[in-house]
Amino acid sequence: MQKGLVAAILLAIVVIGLGAYTRLTDAGLGCPDWPGCYGRLAVPQQAEHIEHAAKAFPERPLVPHKAWNEMIHRYFAGSLGLLVVGLAVVAFRRKQQRLLAAAAVLLIVFQATLGMLTVTLNLMPLVVMGHLLGGFAMLALLFSWWLLQRRPLQATQQAAPWLWGGLAVLLLQIALGGWTSANYSAIACQGLPLCHEPWTENYRLDAFHPLPEPHSEGYEFGVLEHQQRQTIHVTHRIWAGFTAVYLFLLALSHIQRRHSSIQRARASWMLLLLFCQLALGVANVLWQVPLAVAVAHNLGAALLLLAMLSLVLAHYQLGSTVPMSHDKEMPYGKVEHA
Template sequence: MKTLKVLVSSAVVLAMLVILLGAYTRLTDAGLGCPDWPGCYGFLKVPEQAHHIEQAEALYPERPVESHKAWNEMIHRYFAGTLGLLILAIFVVSLKQKRLLLPSLLLGLVIFQAALGMWTVTLALHPVVVMGHLLGGFTLLSLLALYWWQLQPAPLIVVKQSLKLLFWPVLLVLAAQIALGGWTAANYAALACIQLPVCEAGWTTQLNFDEAFSLHLGYDNYEYGVMSQSARATVHVMHRIGAVITLLVVAAYAIALWRTSSGLMRNLAGAVLVLLVLQFSLGLANVVLHLPLGNAVAHNFVAANLLMCLVVIGYQLHRNKESAYA
């Protein structure tokens, strides 16, 4: 059991690092820094010697070697691959503990994440794949956190029955907003509107929902986006509106939990509130400061942790049939 706890704890930390590196890779436009997968221009690492670079550019003449972007991508792949091996180790150790559900889900998900990583390159940053890869990473972190909590002693949780029932729609609201954020990033719409509170003057006449939420199939390359400005602005506006709705819904739920519970649940509710306010502030800063790299990476990372905390709350609410309800 001790070995399993160490492995799962390490995987949680590594998953957070992979999410940070993934955001940094995407935001530095390095998603196609290596035009092949799993190597880089046919090498196991970024080609740096002159004859290797010449060979690489002969293989991929349409994509000259940009070492800084290629290294961003490969470092992300190295850490993601290490996380995959760590999750495989968790699965093997869990077999001996006869804990199969979460380890099996984790192993299946990390394999699917690897496939999404490959498709991100082979499909040239298709927005659906990019968004799916982000959601998969967030889900992986949340499931690892669930497993970590599953290995801890189960505390008695005292909450209102209504709060247990309301958890699922609140989780759905947050997940939908994260998906909308992923769609915004994948379609390069983060700077489609740079004024507050909603968008530039006349934005209501520019909305284009059909194109904004189309799958955009058939393009050879999706780098830097294929949407029109009006479609990108529509996605951006919906993400802003979703942010306000999410702030109100999740904050109301967290405040209700904080006021009516104690101990662990009260602390988790407080953490959600802090992360929620921080996330909303980072979103505003992205607009005002025109998407600074560090701020944008933090916005992605805090969203992952917000989802993780809310999922842990749900798990704690549902884990004990003997939990008391006010």
């Protein structure tokens, strides 16, 4: 079970990376139908299949490299779904973590539905952002499942409110990043730390309307005006600054106080990932969102979420404070006591 969960976590990270790569290479509609590609389970390659695809979808000619980007993402996502279902079956048979297992299966179904709607609704921003957040939720759920398999919760322990606050702050920042990407706003703002343009005068709340009007071909390449995209981008940056300060202080307090070695190690990892994520964000602005950096920025957000989640769960698993003499992780199945 442990190895299966680790495999599922790694596969979920790959799926998130491939999803980002697909989105950033404008391949979200590389296959205009779902779940296949131009009516086939693989990208058409033979002449007669390509001809049939052109007749079936005259409004969207086949672009092989975009179609392959999309289908590879679907293949990996489908593999993750099968693995999660298999893990859920094992969990129910062993009567272990059945609530998490059921939630994982439901989330896989929900994600598959959003994947279909992403195509059929022509990249509607709300659906695209929801699909991204669903991927992050799947990864977080699998990671929590793995942590709880290794070390059970202590019913008498609870995490401090500011820890849950840190998780909420980070989730909102991830959602803003998803909205920025879904509305093609990644390069709408030049300069650091904020736009050189007078963005305060052009700030528009309608940039966050959940259902903007599509153009004739849907939402591909964005439908918002420049001022709206700039508003989204600036909001993402401002909240990134608040998130960075909040998580920095949170991690630093755990490293300096008398917490267990496990909690201090998790806080240290979160601090390292936070600095990496900030560096990637700055690099995206300076270098105009290069593909490799943009994909790494997505993956960095996913890893930062896992680090934050692990810190929250550590307080339920270990207690908030552990004497220094007990600063050693207990063997599998044991629990440190405050």
